[in-house]
Amino acid sequence: xxxxxxxxxxxxxxxxxxxxxxxxxxxxxxxxxxxxxxxxxxxxxxxxxxxxxxxxxxxxxxxxxxxxxxxxxxxxxxxxxxxxxxxxxxxxxxxxxxxxxxxxxxxxxxxxxxxxxxxxxxxxxxxxxxxxxxxxxxxxxxxxxxxxxxxxxxxxxxxxxxxxxxxxxxxxxxxxxxxxxxxxxxxxxxxxxxxxxxxxxxxxxxxxxxxxxxxxxxxxxxxxxxxxxxxxxxxxxxxxxxxxxxxxxxxxxxxxxxxxxxxxxxxxxxxxxxxxxxxxxxxxxxxxxxxxxxxxxxxxxxxxxxxxxxxxxxxxxxxxxxxxxxxxxxxxxxxxxxxxxxxxxxx
Amino acid sequence: xxxxxxxxxxxxxxxxxxxxxxxxxxxxxxxxxxxxxxxxxxxxxxxxxxxxxxxxxxxxxxxxxxxxxxxxxxxxxxxxxxxxxxxxxxxxxxxxxxxxxxxxxxxxxxxxxxxxxxxxxxxxxxxxxxxxxxxxxxxxxxxxxxxxxxxxxxxxxxxxxxxxxxxxxxxxxxxxxxxxxxxxxxxxxxxxxxxxxxxxxxxxxxxxxxxxxxxxxxxxxxxx
Numbered sequence: 001x002x003x004x005x006x007x008x009x010x011x012x013x014x015x016x017x018x019x020x021x022x023x024x025x026x027x028x029x030x031x032x033x034x035x036x037x038x039x040x041x042x043x044x045x046x047x048x049x050x051x052x053x054x055x056x057x058x059x060x061x062x063x064x065x066x067x068x069x070x071x072x073x074x075x076x077x078x079x080x081x082x083x084x085x086x087x088x089x090x091x092x093x094x095x096x097x098x099x100x101x102x103x104x105x106x107x108x109x110x111x112x113x114x115x116x117x118x119x120x121x122x123x124x125x126x127x128x129x130x131x132x133x134x135x136x137x138x139x140x141x142x143x144x145x146x147x148x149x150x151x152x153x154x155x156x157x158x159x160x161x162x163x164x165x166x167x168x169x170x171x172x173x174x175x176x177x178x179x180x181x182x183x184x185x186x187x188x189x190x191x192x193x194x195x196x197x198x199x200x201x202x203x204x205x206x207x208x209x210x211x212x213x214x215x216x217x218x219x220x221x222x223x224x225x226x227x228x229x230x231x232x233x234x235x236x237x238x239x240x241x242x243x244x245x246x247x248x249x250x251x252x253x254x255x256x257x258x259x260x261x262x263x264x265x266x267x268x269x270x271x272x273x274x275x276x277x278x279x280x281x282x283x284x285x286x287x288x289x290x291x292x293x294x295x296x297x298x299x300x301x302x303x304x305x306x307x308x309x310x311x312x313x314x315x316x317x318x319x320x321x322x323x324x325x326x327x328x329x330x331x332x333x334x335x336x337x338x339x340x341x342x343x344x345x346x347x
Numbered sequence: 348x349x350x351x352x353x354x355x356x357x358x359x360x361x362x363x364x365x366x367x368x369x370x371x372x373x374x375x376x377x378x379x380x381x382x383x384x385x386x387x388x389x390x391x392x393x394x395x396x397x398x399x400x401x402x403x404x405x406x407x408x409x410x411x412x413x414x415x416x417x418x419x420x421x422x423x424x425x426x427x428x429x430x431x432x433x434x435x436x437x438x439x440x441x442x443x444x445x446x447x448x449x450x451x452x453x454x455x456x457x458x459x460x461x462x463x464x465x466x467x468x469x470x471x472x473x474x475x476x477x478x479x480x481x482x483x484x485x486x487x488x489x490x491x492x493x494x495x496x497x498x499x500x501x502x503x504x505x506x507x508x509x510x511x512x513x514x515x516x517x518x519x520x521x522x523x524x525x526x527x528x529x530x531x532x533x534x535x536x537x538x539x540x541x542x543x544x545x546x547x548x549x550x551x552x553x554x555x556x557x558x559x560x561x562x563x564x565x566x567x568x569x570x571x
Contacts, residue, residue, distance in 0.1 A: 199520075261357035
């Protein structure tokens with residue numbers, strides 16, 4: 001029986017979760033929300049995390065109705081992510097591990113998402129689409145590694161959505177992507193945007209610059225001669241949100257389908273913050289139905305960054321015998337999904 | 348018309364059929380219901396056009412590809428030359444690894460990859476970007492005591508003189524090899540050996556660009 005506490009703080013969410021043998025005992029989270037039109041900066045985010053993390057640890061223990069002595073391992077996000085917020089989680093985890101005399105475990109953030117998704121949905125060996133503010137990857141397991149079959153060659157899909165939301169001055173509460181999704185529901189006119197798929201890889205930066213100009217033609221008056229003729233007298237923000245979602249999600253579904261055909265797999269699991277977008281889930285579901293496949297997705301509690309996923313992945317590592325020396329309890333901004341040796345899967 | 352389905356891919360069904368009495372492959376792109384209808388039409392049309400154009404360009408450049416016999420836009424269907432005995436390079440590599448001695452495997456694969464590299468170099472020299480280079484999109488067509496290498500599936504291809512897209516083309520191939528043939532990490536190096544032979548001065552720019560594209564992937568911090 002392994003009881004594990006996990007701390008996640010790689011971006012603008014800070015969360016603490018407790019899991020005991022697959023049973024969710026607690027999952028609490030706070031989000032650092034910036035004013036409309038602004039992104040989150042590393043130091044300000046870390047300051048926010050420092051202010052709330054101890055409260056969150058107390059809340060999680062209370063919700064789980066356990067004492068620190070009941071824990072077997074303390075886990076934290078080792079990377080990838082922004083260094084200042086990551087450090088907050090790491091320092092608290094180290095302190096708790098020493099204070100409570102428990103082993104410490106650093107967990108790869110992406111692996112946390114994947115394992116949590118598999119655990120909640122019961123998917124066995126799916127093709128994984130991992131989409132969030134910093135990541136866009138199509139992943140499949142093979143031979144003790146989660147291998148990246150396709151990914152973005154520039155910015156992440158969530159980053160593209162967030163930055164477009166900033167241009168439109170949409171609020172960051174609860175998240176920019178959610179507000180784009182709501183706005184897109186009022187749009188119906190499809191505006192042609194670049195569609196960039198390269199093999200199993202995708203690119204979003206060109207789409208972002210293109211749609212930024214459509215939303216605000218004054219921004220780059222001389223760069224494109226076409227601006228004068230103006231695509232249409234008024235491009236409604238709702239139509240832009242609608243078209244942006246239709247285009248980039250079609251790209252994601254397409255590369256996922258390619259990976260399915262390539263690996264001969266019939267299951268898809270969507271994880272990461274963008275994964276709770278209902279339109280993306282719907283499109284993926286249609287694709288799966290056409291192929292006779294099955295879609296697995298989770299809701300915002302497990303999709304969006306949370307401490308529980310770190311606790312769960314850490315517990316899996318711990319059970320399989322992995323131990324981390326205390327000296328290695330650093331954080332790293334760059335930590336690729338395929339660097340982790342998957343000791344807990346035997347297939 | 349009687350047609351026999353032989354494969355269902357990610358975006359097309361392949362049938363065996365007849366065109367003017369000859370056996371041929373019929374590639375039918377089906378409608379993707381998850382896509383907005385306008386976007387779907389736009390993509391299907393663009394890709395069919397690319398397939399036909401690039402096949403013609405490849406033949407002109409001396410690269411072996413299946414001939415496009417007929418194009419039927421309204422039915423999203425392409426009639427192409429059928430290679431009855433061919434297998435994909437993916438199958439060929441896996442069979443070689445499974446049946447040959449390690450030393451022999453190395454020799455066969457080095458020869459294969461080098462030849463593939465030379466062909467890609469030739470395509471890039473003529474500014475043909477394949478867009479989806481994987482070992483599933485390369486056919487091995489056995490002849491007496493030797494084999495031909497045939498490139499297929501040009502739906503994502505385009506014509507571009509710049510080094511950027513060629514660099515990305517190589518990057519896509521490297522990634523595909525690493526994920527499909529993770530036990531044979533040397534394949535890409537062999538291909539690059541062949542590529543360098545034929546690419547010339549412009550090719551060196553492509554190689555520099557390729558390193559840059561690669562670095563973009565590795566250096567990305569992947570926050571959140």
